[in-house]
Amino acid sequence: MTRPHPRPRATGPATRRAVRRAGLALGCLLLLAATACTGGGGDAPRPDDGKDRAADGPLVVASGLDVTGSGGVRRQLVEEWNRRHAGSRDKQAELVELPGDADQQRSQLLGALQSGSARYDVVNLDITWIPEFAEAGLVSPMPPAASEREADDDLDFMKRVHATTVWKGRSYARPFNTDVGLLYHRTDVLTGAGIPAGRQPSADWTWQDLYASVKTLGVSPRSTRDQAGWTTQLKEYEGLTVNVVEAFADVHVKLADADGRYKADPVSLKKGLDALLTRNRLGQVQPAALSSDETSSLADFAAGRAVFLRHWPYAYGALGGMLDPDRYGVNRLPGTAVLGGQNLAVTADSARAEDARALVRFLTSAESERCLLDAGFAATRDSTYRPGAKACWPRVAAALRPSPGATAREGAPKEQSEAARAAYRTTL
Template structure:
C-alpha cells in the first residue's frame, strides 16, 4: 500500500524530532513500569501518512471514527506538523478481518501503523510480536476496570481500549403492554426464567399481538462465526460463578462437569418453545431485522443496536435491560504495529483517539465508551465538529437521530444500564490461540442444532477433550 507523504518543512521536522525524543524519554519511564521496551523508542519518525486499519464503523459511512481522525488531522495541520492519518476499513466478518491483519503484519505487505484489534485478538498479536508494548499510563484509572484488563498480555500493555461492547437485552415494550405487562421485572439480577415467563405471557396473548410475531426471542446463534461462541460463553459463565475456560497464561482450565452445566444453561435458553428458528443461522444484522420487523419480543445484541433500533422504534415501543445472567465483553483496542516507521506519531494518534473527549464522542454516536468519565462527568462534551450534512441536530436545535438522550446529551440508557453492564461483563478466554478455541467451541456447540443432538454429558466430555487439544 503506497503512502502519500505530507509537506515537510525544516521547522516542522525539528519539532517532530524533538517530539520523538520527548516521547522516547517519557515512554522509557512508562516502559520500566510495564516491563517491556517502549513503543516510542528508536529512530525519529519518518514524516508522512499514519495508516489505521480497522473493521467497519457501525455508525455508518463517514462515522465517528472517521470524524475523530479528521479532527486529529485538522489539529496537526494547524500546528504545521508533517503527519496525517488515514482510516482503512477492512471488509468482511470479524474473523476475515483478523486473518487479513495477521497476514498483512506477518508479511509486511500492508504498511499499517495502528491496528484496531478485537479484544480477543490482543494476546495473539502480542505473543506473535506483531504489535508493540505501550506505556502503562495510556490505560489509566479512568478506563473501566473490566475493559482495561483487555489491554494487557503477559503483564504488559499492548493495546489501548478504543470502544467497548457488551451483551444487552432489548425488548418490545408495546408487545408486553398489549399482553398486560406494564412493568416487566428486567432489572439487574433478573434471570433467564423471568424472560421465559414473559414469553409465556406473550404467547398466551398472541391474538393481541401483530401478525408478524413468531417467537419470543432471537440471538446470534450461527455457528459459522463468533456469534455462537459469544452466546455459549454467556450461558456457561451464567451457569457457574467465577467460570473460566483458561488460566492467566491462556491454557485450558475447564472441566467436563463445568462444561455440562454450561451446556444445560445454553440448551435451556435456546429451547424451540422460546427461540426464533432462524436464530440458528442468524448474525447481528439478521437479528436486528427480525426484531425491528416485530417477529420477536426479545433480542440479545450489542450497544450500537440502541441507536439503530430507535430510528424505527419509539421509546414507548423499545426497552433495554441488562442481559439475564452474565454478559460477554466485546470491543476493539488500538495497538501500534511492530513495523511502523512512525511509532511516535502513531502513539500520539492513539492518545488522541482514546482521550476523554473522544470517548464521549464515541458514546454520543452509539458506541460503548471505555472511560468512566464519558458516563459520569456531566461537564465532559464531545469537541469534534460534525461534518456538513451529518449534524445530529436540526437548525432549531432538535435532534434528528431519534436516539433518546439524557439532560447532558448522553444516550438515555448509558449511565443506568450500559455502564453497569460493562463493569459486570465477563471476558471470553484470553489466549494467543483464541482462533483455535473459538473454532473448536462453536464446532462442538453446533451439534446441539443437529437432528440428533447428543446429551449434555456426552457433549461435555467431547468438548473437554477437544479443548484440551486446542489449548495445550
C-alpha cells in the first residue's frame, strides 16, 4: 500500500481545475503506459548471495506486502506448508515481503531476477506482469498436469482468472488470489435519505442508477471535508490507471490489442477521458479522490465523506473494524470492472524447481484458496464459492481468528458476507 498525499482543500472552481489537470495528466499517463511494458528493473533486496545457498537454504517466496496485516494469511499458508514438511529440511519455505507500492515491487523483482542479486524460487506476480516476466525468460512455464486428478484440479480455476497466467499459449503460473473492482455503499446514509433497499445497489445496477441516487442525496462537495457522492483512487499511480481502464472499457475504447501492442488514437483517448470525467462529475466525486489511494479513499468512505466507494475485495474485511455491518454493503461495480490479482510463478533459475512447483500447488489448493477468501481476498477457484467447499486448513483458520478479548479493529479480517462473495462470483 502507498502512503496517501495530504488532501487538498479545494473550492468548487479549484476542484474543476484539478479535474482538468487530471485529464491532461491522464493523457500523458496513457502515452507512458504504452511504452512501460519493457522497462528495466531497479535494485532488489539482497538477503545474501543467492548462489551460495541455492541448493541448501529454504525455498524463498517473494511477494508484496500482505494487505491482511502482519502475520497475514499468506505467511500463515507458508507456515502450514512448513509444518506439513517438518521432517524435510530442504522443503522448508520462507516468505520475503517486498516493500513499496506495486511499481516498486515490480522493479525490485526484475532487478533481482535479471542480476541474480537475490535468490527467489517462487514469485508472486501481479497478473499484468506475467507477459513481461515470461517474455524475458525470468519465470518457467508450468508443466502439463501429471495426472487426471491434477488436470481436474486445474479446471477448478475460474477460466477468466486462469487466462491471466497464459502468455503466447503457455501457462507460466497458477492463480493465487484474484481482485476485482467492487462498489461499496453506505446503507445507513442511503436509507436515511429515504432511498429504500430496492433502489440501493444490486447486481444489475448501472452508473445511471448511481447518478440518480447521488442526485437524490443532493450532495455537492466543494472541499475535502464535505460529503460526496462517491470516491475512488485517482492519485497518480496504478489506482488511477485502473480507473482509467474501467472508464475506457465502458465506452468500448481499447488501449491495446491481444498481444499487448498499443492501439488507441487521439479520438478514442478523448472519448475515454470524457467518460471518466463525466463519471466523476455526475457522481459528485470527493475532491480528495485526486490524491487518494486505497487507504485514504477507504478512510473517507468510513468517515462518511463519500456514500459510494470503488475498491477491492479486501476492503470489506477492513471496514469490519470501522463500521457496524448494517451501515455498509457491497455489490458488483456498474459497467466494466478491471480484473486484478496475483499469480504464483516458479523462477527460471530456481535450483529446486520441482519443490517450488509443489509449494505453488499447495498455496493455490482448494483449502488454501478458502483461507484466502476467509481472510478477505477473492479466491480463484469456482469450488470455493459453492456449497460444500473445502474448509480452510484448521491451523491457518485458527491463526486468523481474533484473539480472546480482541476488539473488531484488533482482530483478524472480518469474514466475507454472502453479499460480498456473490459480488465476486457474479463479476468474475
